[in-house]
Amino acid sequence: MPRSVYRQSPGNPIQRHLVPSEPLELEFAYHRGVDNDDANFTIKVLRELVLTSFVTLLCCWIPFLLLDVTLLALLIVAVMAFLAWSKTRSHLAITRDISLAVIVAAWIYQLFRLPIAIDVYVALTLTALVAREVVRHFTFVATVSPTSVDESWNTRDDLCWQTLSSCVLLLPIALCVLIPQHTSLLLLVAAIGWLAMAAVYCQSPQQYVHGCLSAIVTWCSYNRDDQPLAGVLVSPSGNCRRRLAILTVAVVVNAFAFFRVTAISQATEAVIGFGRIANAESLFGMLFNIGLFVVQCGAMALLPVTLFFLAVLIVGTPVFGRLSIPKPSFVPASEWKQITNRIRSSHNPVERASLYLGRVSYDQSPLLVPSEVFREHAHFLGDSGSGKTARGLSPFIEQVVGGGNASVMVLDLKGDSPELLQSLRQGASTAKTLNGTDVPIRYFTQRDDQATYGFNPFRLPCWNRLTELQKTDILCGALGLNYGSDYGEGYFSSANASVLYATVSHFPEIKNFEQLRDKLAYVISSPKRHGLDEKSKDAGNHVKMSVTRLASIAALNITDDCTPNREVAENCVDPTRLFQRPEAHYFSLSATLGPGSSPEIARLASFMLLTAATLTERQVPVYLVVDEFQRMASRNLDYLxxxxxxxxxxxxxxxxxxxxxxxxxxxxxLETNCRYRQWFAISGWDDQDRLSKASGETIDTIESIAVSRSVNDRGATTSTSRTVRDFVAPRLTKNDIKLVSDDDRKSVVLINRGAGYAQYGGMPVIIESDFHISSEEYQERKNTPWPSKDIGTFIPSTWERPKKEIPHRGRRSSTSPDISNETISIGPSPESQSNPSATKAKGKKQRQRKATRRLKKQPSSQAKATVSEAVGMFDRYLQDHPIDSSATLATGAE
Known part of the structure; x- marks a missing residue:
């Protein structure tokens, strides 16, 4: 026996017992997205109504013609047997139950023989009430979200009074029965009134007819599965069974009133029909007369149903010309803000703390994911152009920033257009409008021709609170110098870390990457003096190259002494502020213009964000959004x-x-640390197979047909057998995944450990994501020029960075390293004064011997390079630390 979990809906595996009981203020119209046969179901309902009307008229005719109680009892038994036999498990069974009860009530009512006017009045009143109920149901379905709550209820209240006035047009039609001599005049009055009302409210005849048909279809089939889904509109007329019962009662009463009005003519026609059948001269004639009689009865049975839907057409005139049911999976971009604003202003605390990400494709229920789910990380996947930025990241960013209670740092490693920056700005504008919260936005780019804020990790408050070893680990992780811990990889990782550690520990006052580059060059020039071996030069050169890339970017090297102006130094990007108040930081890191530096800056920003989080009191939740993050991926990203x-x-x-x-x-x-995952398009076979296996299992049916043929003495016989059996299959097959990938609006969402109204049992669900802005606005955002006039920004190409200043003579830097314990003097010493030529010759010979020994130890091709490198390094040192010749001469003179 299969477990019950396999019988869950494959389209929407919502766990209803885990969903909060408080209803959502956000409501969408129910729509069957898979195997939608609402039109066919409506046709079946109409067929059942015609059959009910026919049985009603037949049951009224026969007692009227045959007054024998025995025949009447037999007729009742026959009708009840027929209804019991034709009863099925579908919703259509309710029409037969109700029709049987109403027919019996009609027989009892017929015994009293009340005036026809009362019958007409009852039928007219009931028809008008049910027609208004049909129109009211259509009005509610047509005014669901994204229409605002106030607008929806204003529209519903207005149409309530307008449909009440349109019901008056049914009165002349009813009077035609009571005053047949004025039928033409009454019908003319009704027609003129209807045309006048249609001219006022109807925009186009096509929309009017389409609205009427939609009202009938939704009344008969809306949510016929009776799924109590959060965020799905509950019909004000009740569930599908109740609506079909009301419709059946109205048709039966109309049929009975139609019989009472035309009882004499109907009886005459029935007698004539029976006479033709009885007097037929042949079997063919009898069958023909029977068929003709049935056709006539069927035509008369259509009239009660036709009159009812004519009443719906007249009563709904103010509605059908103005409203239409929103298309499934389509929310106009202009109304996306209304949905999110409706969520923010909801009285339901769970709904207010959730983000709107689309609707379930199976039934159009909203996908509301609590913010706490995203605080345990999220992962968006999708091919290029699949919409993971337009339908995933941008709506997410605007909702988070627009709430005014969270900070966001965006690392845009694509950097080809400022659409994510514009999303941040739009979210900040929404927060300012709704909550009065001012959300500052700071942006960074490594391009020299665009304005940027400064970002210097060495100036951050948290940097000075770190130890030398912690600084080394952060720099190694940001520069991608950690290759792993295996044999070989671990060795080179340790070599890089040792060079950086020696530099940071000997020069703790480094203020930017330029100084770090210069100090690294000095350290690797004399490794032994700084606790390193000669082999560290190779690792040091690699570290130096990585640091040199960052030293060439002006925005990363802003200090108090090296800045275009004071405002730039005071408004640098500081991740610490993200945890203190709502703020947004945007890093435009183009992989085309900076393939080497962009990943390093992205890793540096993320590591400094985590460092600030560790050493700062956290008052505001922070979201780190990384687009195209595979470009900054490294082996230490798992720690992130x-x-x-x-x-x-x-x-x-x-x-x-x-x-x-x-x-x-x-x-x-990623699979174990990301609680929310969304696939917008999956083209790789490995990804498709992985998602299909992770989707869970369900019970599916397979139908097999076996055809066998046998030959015997009597000839060849063919037999066909049909078998249907259940089997366990993946909830999402590869074909399902391919169909989702081919649809621009569909995607697959997987939420581990569901929360709030997103309780899907850890199973993937197919959703339809909405574009939150129009294509015109998207192009406008994409083509928006880069900002250039914000206070605290500067354009690196227009700033002439100061060259390194040479200290004044006689002044030695307090941070200069000690080269030697010997005193270097230019003036003559006492020994050299007695024999200056000998001292000069002796020093020259010693230097020549040392140089000769070094040259003998290495190949001739490397000797020149080594000497030139040493001389060049020493010259640079002398430039940084000039010798005060006057002071030295004075010392020598003494």
Whole structure:
């Protein structure tokens, strides 16, 4: 026996017992996205109504013609047997139950023989009430989200009074029965009134007809599965069974009133029909007359149903010309803000703390994910152009920043357009408008022709609180100098770290990457003096090259002494502020213009964010959004995900495929550390197979047909057998995943450990994401010029960076390293005064012998390079630390 979990809906595996009981203020219209047969179901309902009307008229005719009680009892038994036999498990069974009850009530009512006017009045009143209920149901479905709450209820209240006035047009039609001599005049009055109302409210005939048909379809089939889903509109007329019952009662009452009005003519027609059948001369004639009689009865049975829907058409005139049911999976970009604003102003605390990310494709229920889910990291996957930025990151950023209660740092490693920066600005504008919260935005770029804020990690408050070893680890991680811990990789990683540690520990006053580059050059020129071996030169050269790239970027080297102006130094990007108040930082790191420096800056910004989180009191949650993060991926990125959660930093990652991460073995890290995952398009076979296996299992059916043929003495016989059996299959097959990837609006969402209204049992669900802005606005944001006039920014190409100043003679830098314990003097010593030529010759011979010994130890090709390197390094040192000749001469004279 299969477990019950396998019987859950494969389209929406919502765990209803875990969903909060408080209803959502956000409501969408229910729509069957898979195997939608609402139109066919409506046709079945109409067919059942015609059959009900026919049975009602037949049951009224026969007692009217045959007054024998025995025949009447037999007729009742026959009708009840027919209804019981035709009863099915579908919703259509309710129409037969109700029709049977109403027919019996009609027979009882017929015994009293009340005036026809009362019958017409009852039928007219009931028809008008049910028609208004149909129109009211359509109005609610047409005014669901994203329409605002106030606008929805204002529209519903206005249409309530307008449909009440349109019900008056039914009165002339009813009077035609009571005053047949004025039928033409009454019908003319009704027609003129209807045309006048249609001219006022109807915009186009096509929309009017489409609205009427939509009202009938939604009344008969809206949420016929009776799924109590959060965020899905509950019809004001009740569930599908109740609506079909009301419709059946109205049709039966109309049929009975139609019989009472035309009882004499109907009886005459029935007698004539029976006479034709009885007097037929042949069997063919009898069958023909029977068929003709049935056709006539069927035509008369259509009239009660037709009259009811004519009443719906008249009563709904003010509605059908103005409203239409929103298309499934389509939310206009102009109304996306209304949805998010409605969530922010909700009285439901769970709804207010959630983010809107789309609707479930199976039934159009909203996907509301609590913010706490994203604080345990999220991962967006999708091919290039699949919409992971337009439908994933941008709406997410605008909602988070627009709430005015969180900070965001965006690392845009694509950097080809400022659309994410514009999303930050739009979110800040929303927060200012709704909450009055001012969200400052600071941006950074490594381009020299664009304005940027400064970002110097060495000036951050948290940097000076770190030990030398911690600074070394951060720099190694940011520069990608950690290759792993295996044999060989660990050796080179340790070599890089040892060079950086020696530099940082001997020169703790380093203020930017320029100084770090110069100090590294000095350290690797004399490794033994700084506790390193000769082999550290190779590692030091690699570290120096990485630091040199960052030293060439002016925005990374802003200090109090080296800045275009004081405002630039005071408004540098500081991740510490993100934890103190809502703020947004944007890093535009183009992989085309800076393929080497962009990943290093991204890692540096992320590590400094975590460092600030560790050493700062966290008052505001922070989201770190990384687009195309595979370009900054390194072997130590797993620490970013594993440690950020405990530091109050939510990491939101986006890249194209899991195969991009195989190089650094980050697949398992992302799967275990990202609570929310979303696939916008999956083209790789490995990714498709991985997602299909992770989707869970369900019970599916397979139908097999076996055809056998046998030959015997009587000839050949063919037999066909059909077998249907259940089997366990993946919830999402590869075909399902391919269909999702081919649809621009669909994606797959997987939430581990569901929360709030997003309780899907850890199973993937297919959703439809909305574009939150129009294509015109998207192009406008994409083509928006880079900002250039904000206070605290500067354009690096217009700033002439000061050259390194040479200290004045006689002044020695307090931070200069000690080269030797000997005193270097230019003036003559006492020994040299007695024999100056001998001293000069002796010193020259000693230097020649030392140079000769060094040259003998290394090949001739390297000798010149070594000498020139040593001489050049010494010359640079003398430039940094000039010797005061006057002071030395004075010392020698003494």
């Amino acid at each position: 995900l594993q440690l950020a959660r405990s530091m109050g930093v939510a990491v939101i990652l986006a890249n194209q495929s899991m195969q991009d991460l195989y190089r650094y073995d980050l697949t398992s890290t």
